[in-house]
Amino acid sequence: MPRYNPSVIEPKWQTYWDQQQTFATPHVPHGEKLYALDMFPYPSGDGLHVGHPEGYTATDIVCRAARMQGKSVLHPMGFDAFGLPAEEHAIKTGEHPRVQTEKNIDTFRRQLKMLGFSYDWSRELATTDVEYVRWTQWIFLQLYDTWFDPVQQKGRPISQLPIPAEIAAAGESSAAAYRDEHRLAFQSEAPVNWCPALGTVLANEEIIDGKSERGDHPVERRPLRQWMLRITEYATRLEDDLELLDWPTGVKALQRNWIGRSTGAEVDFGLVGTGQRTRGRDVSEPRPTGFPRKPDENTLRVYTTRPDTLFGATYIVIAPEHPFVGKLTTENAANAVKVYCDQAAAKSDLDRTELAKEKTGVFSGSYAINPVNGAQIPIWIADYVLVSYGTGAIMAVPAHDQRDFEFAQQFGIPIKAVVDPGEQVSVADREEILAGARVFTKHGMAVNSGHFDGLPTRDFQQKITAWLAEKGVGAQAVNYKLRDWLFSRQRFWGEPFPILHQLDDKGEKTGQVRAVEANDLPVDLPHLDDFKPHGRPEPPLDKGPDDWLYPVIDGVRYKRETNTMPQWAGSCWYYLRFIDPTNSQALVDPALEKAWMPIDLYMGGSEHAVLHLLYARFWHKVLYDRGVVSTPEPFQKLVNQGMILGENNEKMSKSRGNVINPDDVVQEYGADSLRLYEMFMGPLEATKPWNMEGVNGVFNFLNRVWRMIVDENVQSLCPHAAICDDAPTDAQNRILHKTIKAVTGDIAKLSFNTAIARMMEFTNFFTKQDRRPRVVMESLVLLLSPFAPHISEELWHVLGNKETLAYEPWPTYNDTLLVEDEMEIPVQLNGKVRCKLIVPTDADKASIEQLAHQNPRVAELLAGKQIVKTIVVSSSLINFVVKG
RNA sequence: GGCCGAGUGGCGGAAUUGGCAGACGCUCUGGACUUAAAAUCCAGUGGGGGGUAACCCCCGUGCGGGUUCGAGUCCCGCCUCGGCUACCA
Numbered sequence: 001m002p003r004y005n006p007s008v009i010e011p012k013w014q015t016y017w018d019q020q021q022t023f024a025t026p027h028v029p030h031g032e033k034l035y036a037l038d039m040f041p042y043p044s045g046d047g048l049h050v051g052h053p054e055g056y057t058a059t060d061i062v063c064r065a066a067r068m069q070g071k072s073v074l075h076p077m078g079f080d081a082f083g084l085p086a087e088e089h090a091i092k093t094g095e096h097p098r099v100q101t102e103k104n105i106d107t108f109r110r111q112l113k114m115l116g117f118s119y120d121w122s123r124e125l126a127t128t129d130v131e132y133v134r135w136t137q138w139i140f141l142q143l144y145d146t147w148f149d150p151v152q153q154k155g156r157p158i159s160q161l162p163i164p165a166e167i168a169a170a171g172e173s174s175a176a177a178y179r180d181e182h183r184l185a186f187q188s189e190a191p192v193n194w195c196p197a198l199g200t201v202l203a204n205e206e207i208i209d210g211k212s213e214r215g216d217h218p219v220e221r222r223p224l225r226q227w228m229l230r231i232t233e234y235a236t237r238l239e240d241d242l243e244l245l246d247w248p249t250g251v252k253a254l255q256r257n258w259i260g261r262s263t264g265a266e267v268d269f270g271l272v273g274t275g276q277r278t279r280g281r282d283v284s285e286p287r288p289t290g291f292p293r294k295p296d297e298n299t300l301r302v303y304t305t306r307p308d309t310l311f312g313a314t315y316i317v318i319a320p321e322h323p324f325v326g327k328l329t330t331e332n333a334a335n336a337v338k339v340y341c342d343q344a345a346a347k348s349d350l351d352r353t354e355l356a357k358e359k360t361g362v363f364s365g366s367y368a369i370n371p372v373n374g375a376q377i378p379i380w381i382a383d384y385v386l387v388s389y390g391t392g393a394i395m396a397v398p399a400h401d402q403r404d405f406e407f408a409q410q411f412g413i414p415i416k417a418v419v420d421p422g423e424q425v426s427v428a429d430r431e432e433i434l435a436g437a438r439v440f441t442k443h444g445m446a447v448n449s450g451h452f453d454g455l456p457t458r459d460f461q462q463k464i465t466a467w468l469a470e471k472g473v474g475a476q477a478v479n480y481k482l483r484d485w486l487f488s489r490q491r492f493w494g495e496p497f498p499i500l501h502q503l504d505d506k507g508e509k510t511g512q513v514r515a516v517e518a519n520d521l522p523v524d525l526p527h528l529d530d531f532k533p534h535g536r537p538e539p540p541l542d543k544g545p546d547d548w549l550y551p552v553i554d555g556v557r558y559k560r561e562t563n564t565m566p567q568w569a570g571s572c573w574y575y576l577r578f579i580d581p582t583n584s585q586a587l588v589d590p591a592l593e594k595a596w597m598p599i600d601l602y603m604g605g606s607e608h609a610v611l612h613l614l615y616a617r618f619w620h621k622v623l624y625d626r627g628v629v630s631t632p633e634p635f636q637k638l639v640n641q642g643m644i645l646g647e648n649n650e651k652m653s654k655s656r657g658n659v660i661n662p663d664d665v666v667q668e669y670g671a672d673s674l675r676l677y678e679m680f681m682g683p684l685e686a687t688k689p690w691n692m693e694g695v696n697g698v699f700n701f702l703n704r705v706w707r708m709i710v711d712e713n714v715q716s717l718c719p720h721a722a723i724c725d726d727a728p729t730d731a732q733n734r735i736l737h738k739t740i741k742a743v744t745g746d747i748a749k750l751s752f753n754t755a756i757a758r759m760m761e762f763t764n765f766f767t768k769q770d771r772r773p774r775v776v777m778e779s780l781v782l783l784l785s786p787f788a789p790h791i792s793e794e795l796w797h798v799l800g801n802k803e804t805l806a807y808e809p810w811p812t813y814n815d816t817l818l819v820e821d822e823m824e825i826p827v828q829l830n831g832k833v834r835c836k837l838i839v840p841t842d843a844d845k846a847s848i849e850q851l852a853h854q855n856p857r858v859a860e861l862l863a864g865k866q867i868v869k870t871i872v873v874s875s876s877l878i879n880f881v882v883k884g
Numbered sequence: 885g886g887c888c889g890a891g892u893g894g895c896g897g898a899a900u901u902g903g904c905a906g907a908c909g910c911u912c913u914g915g916a917c918u919u920a921a922a923a924u925c926c927a928g929u930g931g932g933g934g935g936u937a938a939c940c941c942c943c944g945u946g947c948g949g950g951u952u953c954g955a956g957u958c959c960c961g962c963c964u965c966g967g968c969u970a971c972c973a
Contacts, residue, residue: 250888250968257887260972304973317973359971389972396973402885403971481972606967643967680909682897687889687966691896697909707924754898757908764908767925826904831954833904871953877903881953 002717004706006670010790014113022806023118028595029072035596036063037575037635039604039612040078042567043104044085048111049652050660050678050690055603055641057675057787058684058750060117062601064786065747067118068810074596075118076578078125079105083567084198084214087493090531097493097531101128111662115671116789118806123581127570132577134522135587136569137498139619140185141515142626144499147182148233155233155625158183176512184230184622185487187513191321192486194222199533199540200490201226221345224537227488227497227563231618235259235480238617246637248685251609258610260481264305265465266291266391267474269316269368271298271328272376291468291475300324300368300379303390303479306400307468308460310372311449312418313395314408316379317361319387320344328379330365337362337381344383359384359407370395371473372464373450382407390479398439405439419444419457485615487566490539492531494564496523503550503557514558523560539563571612572619575599575634593629598636606640613638639750644678645689652690660690672788673699679752679787701760702791705784708767709777709795719798722772733817735765736776740813743783752787759784774799779811827858828879834861837878845872852878 017023036059041052063075086097086104105126112119125132146155161182163175180186192201197217207219231238239259242252268291295301300316318324320341329337340362361382368379384403385394398408399417408415415436421444425433432438434447443457452460468474488497498516501509516523526544533540541562542549551558573587579596580588613635620634645651646658653659665674676698682688711720728736739762746755762780766772778799785792785805796805823841825848826833835857839848849872852858862880869881 248888253888254968257969262972264973302973306973384971384973386972394973401973403973406971479972609968680896685889686897688896691910693910694896701909703924753896754908757898760908824904828904828954831903831952836904869953871903873903877954879903879953 002710002712002714004703004710004791006672006702006790007667009794010114010116010666010671013790013793014116016793016804017116017118017806018113018121020804021122022804023075023120024122025074025076025120026072028592029074032071033074033596034063034066034071034601035074035599036066036601037075037578037599037603038077039602039608040080040571040574041108042080042083043101043108045089045100045104047104047107048662050662050665050674051605051641051644051652053115053662053674054644054678054684055605055639056112056115056117057678058639058641058752059601059603060675061679061747061752061786062750064118064789064806065744065810067806068782068785068808070809073118074578075120076123076125076581077112077117077119077121078123078574078578079108079127080567080571080574081105081126081128082494082565082570084491084493087491087531090493091533094531098128101126114666115662115675118789123578125574125577125581127574130522130524131584132570132574133495133524135577136495136565136573137516137521137523138518138587139573139623140495140565140569141498141518141521142628143185143229143619143622144183144515146184146622146626147179148184148230150233153237155184155622157626180513184233186228186230187225188228188484189223189225190228191221191223192226193219194224194537195219196535198491199535199537201486201488201537222537226486227561229485229487229618231485231615232480232482234618234621235261235482237621238482238614241617241621241633244633245635247635248638248640251606251613251638251640254609255614258482258614260479262305262479262481264303264477264479265307265468265474266301266303266477267307267310267371267395267468268295268299268301269370269395271300272367272369290472292472297327300328300393301391302393302395303477304395306397306461307464307474308446308449308452308455308457309397309400309418310370310395310464311446311452312397312399312416313370313375313377314398314414314416315377315396316368316393317382317385317396317404317407318364318379318393319385320381320383321387322381322392324393325364325381328364328366329381333363333365337364340381359403359410361407361411363411371468371471378413380407380411388483389481399433399436400439400441402439402441416448418446418448420447485618487569488563489566490537491564492525492528492540494566495569496525496541496564497561498523499561500551500553500558501561503559507557509559513561514553568612568615572616573623575602575616576623576629587628590628590630597629598631598634600636602635602638603641604638605643609640639685641684642682642686642688644681645687647690647692649689665695669695669699670702670790672702672791676702676756676788680756682753684750684752698756701756701763702788704763704767705780706791706795708763708772709781710798717798719774719800720772722770723774723777723799724771726771726773728773728776730817732766732769732773732776734820735762736779737813737815737817740779740783740811741815741818744810744813747786756787759787781805782808782811823875825875826877827852827855827861828877829861829865829882831879834858841875843875845874848872848874848878852880 038056038059059075063073066073081101086100089100090097145158147158147161149156158179161179163178167174167178193207194201195212195217198212198215201224202212202219207213211217212219239256239261242255302316325341359382361380364379364381366379367376369376385392396404396407398404398413398415400419417434417436419440421430421433421440424442424444429438433440446452446455446460452463455463465474465476498521500514500516502512504510526541526548528540528543530543531540539562549560576588576593580592583589616634620629621632623629624632646656648658650656650658662674673695677695680698681694709720709723711718739758742758743755746752759780781792781795781799782805793805819841821841822838824836824838827835827837837852837855839851849870865882867880867882871879
């Protein structure tokens with residue numbers, strides 16, 4: 001009764017692999033190495049969903065095939081285990097987050113093992129492991145100890161930061177403050193996104209439509225002291241180095257877009273009418289000293305990407321948070337401005353987005369002087385200008401910017417066209433544009449721009465930028481959408497910062513901080529009796545016991561930093577720890593790091609296309625600059641597996657009731673069928689719907705393979721009677737070698753669905769053969785083993801082999817065995833297939849043409865027609881172009 | 885609004901440099917085996933038309949043009965769906 005029974009053979013081989021440590025990775029690779037990494041999961045309480053095994057199976061196939069091809073393979077798995085759900089569970093139940101987290105990890109580990117992935121489990125880690133936290137904190141100290149040298153474009157030790165003489169002269173505390181200003185990890189008082197429901201501050205990236213990404217709670221803005229990471233310093237390198245990477249172009253585009261590099265010019269506008277006597281500045285008053293690094297108090301600096309439209313600027317807008325708001329507001333306008341700015345401050349991002357249809361703003365009462373023509377234009381305050389981008393102030397050119405146009409129309413501000421669209425639009429549209437009744441944002445030709453008239457936009461931009469620079473009122477400038485990374489959270493279940501705040505005699509913070517010594521790491525989480533958030537922004541760690549909270553070093557009393565790191569922290573570097581997971585002396589042994597990095601294949605969902613990958617690349621570059629790692633980029637090749645939809649073609653979700661549970665599928669069909677089905681559904685990167693009939697289809701295929709090799713009519717497990725030691729026939733060899741070639745190539749292309757189709761064709765052929773040579777069956781089993789490892793091991797065993805097939809040499813193909821003597825090619829008339837022709841495989845063009853004419857059917861088709869031209873494609877087709 | 889991706893049978897999907905559209909699987913239909921069913925095996929399965937028949941003809945890869953002996957594939961212009969993103973001057 002040896003029917004194919006996955007529920008017996010799968011656990012059997014999983015136990016075997018475990019006991020034999022089949023997939024233990026050598027410490028140092030010998031020969032060619034492959035580092036294939038899955039984005040590690042967050043161990044949620046729901047367990048694995050069917051999306052996880054998709055990418056995991058793909059990398060597992062690549063790894064298993066690579067081992068058989070003689071490569072040293074590093075294929076580890078771990079858990080991204082800090083984060084909100086465990087903490088929320090703790091708040092509800094009082095159970096420590098670590099307990100819940102470990103339960104969830106146990107479930108995930110069981111499920112992953114059930115699927116037969118060839119991970120080296122001895123390297124398993126969780127970001128919550130105390131020893132792991134130690135090195136996360138260590139990296140933070142590296143960030144804290146690093147400043148970015150803009151000249152070398154490189155992070156360097158803070159001890160090498162040149163201190164300007166005037167600061168050095170002011171004493172060590174000035175120098176210390178100067179250093180703190182330059183560290184990659186620094187504290188800031190900027191307004192942050194405070195989410196009362198979660199009791200935490202969130203990064204911009206964690207807010208969607210003004211609500212928290214997690215939980216969909218409202219978010220408000222508050223000024224708070226936070227830790228920030230200076231990722232913006234690395235913007236240029238993060239963008240440029242994308243070129244080095246074998247990533248999907250879409251993901252590269254997303255990263256570029258997120259970094260958001262834009263080039264333009266900064267331009268200084270002089271101020272008038274601020275009540276005090278200020279000197280206006282115009283064309284006649286160039287600055288002899290050139291464009292200053294920082295504008296003086298009588299100058300408003302704006303950023304524009306369209307300096308060619310300077311002559312069309314009819315007003316200025318500054319952000320409600322701009323430092324000049326108070327200074328520029330006249331007495332008459334004071335009330336209105338105060339009301340407006342208060343409203344803007346209270347607005348959440350949601351409000352700002354929702355009200356996007358209607359622009360709001362208020363006139364400050366002051367005017368600025370346009371440096372190109374001396375025109376005095378009003379200064380408005382409006383929240384469509386962001387204080388955090390550019391200079392927080394813009395020159396508004398309503399004729400050529402959509403937002404400015406809407407604003408000007410709403411407030412009756414003049415609209416002056418300075419770009420002529422010419423032939424690009426209809427005559428009527430052009431007239432409207434030139435009359436200021438319609439907005440035109442593309443390039444064109446300059447008009448109403450003094451002696452620049454007639455210049456195409458691009459030339460004008462160069463000329464005006466040079467002109468501005470010459471007069472000292474402007475300069476070319478680059479801006480990024482990317483902001484510094486808000487790195488602290490007011491939660492319990494995260495890594496504590498290894499930072500101490502010095503306290504004075506009264507127990508107040510002096511403002512001086514010191515890093516915890518690397519030898520004293522890790523800073524472990526303290527015991528807390530109560531996890532409940534109190535609704536104030538002070539972190540839960542403030543409730544930690546005094547002996548943890550207030551260390552004394554050299555007689556000085558300190559208070560620990562009580563913010564914790566965001567969940568991103570642990571996932572920023574886990575790939576390095578897998579290389580050397582138990583090293584207690586270093587984050588990773590440099591020799592091992594050099595041997596295994598970079599990651600050759602990184603597989604995961606496209607939801608991490610921007611943030612995780614950008615943050616990890618940033619940390620990696622800092623570690624690279626500091627000599628900890630040897631490659632400028634961590635993830636050489638990236639692949640996003642597509643989303644798996646429910647059977648109704650909708651996203652899987654509990655509320656839609658269309659969730660497929662891997663446990664159920666494995667119970668009914670086995671892990672091999674689940675793996676095979678997920679690979680057979682369609683292209684790896686495509687979004688595709690689940691279909692249980694399809695699972696049954698691949699299950700049938702595995703049964704057919706089983707019956708091709710195993711004799712089901714006898715009691716014991718032995719080979720099918722058709723299995724023989726004959727040499728394969730030519731026809732059998734052709735199918736075999738065709739299959740080896742196709743499957744090998746398809747695995748390299750990650751085209752697993754077609755590889756499986758080829759093995760199905762093989763099986764369809766050989767189940768009809770009465771003699772099935774053992775060597776041929778063995779080759780098929782080896783080809784199938786990366787996809788369906790359990791059944792393959794079992795069949796390998798049935799065929800008389802004693803050892804695991806995991807390190808058997810991968811089958812090779814012989815091209816000469818593929819060719820047939822004859823082949824059938826189509827005969828076309830005017831490109832339409834009319835009949836088929838049998839020709840020798842090695843026939844040249846002339847003989848194919850000759851054979852075609854000799855063929856009675858072809859002669860019949862050509863009868864009474866004039867042949868204009870004959871096209872022969874060698875070993876492909878023949879096409880007659882005919883008339884009549 | 886912006887960026888990216890995709891439209892091929894009843895369904896999931898295949899198709900080197902442009903070269904036989906629909907591989908492979910599912911579904912469905914018919915047949916064999918069986919007391920019967922399941923399982924298995926065999927055959928058929930894009931639409932339409934013609935022939936007793938081996939066969940033959942027409943249409944067909946979202947829509948409309950174009951290039952070419954030949955277009956699912958290349959070019960131009962649209963439509964639809966999905967994902968991401970959104971006042972970044």
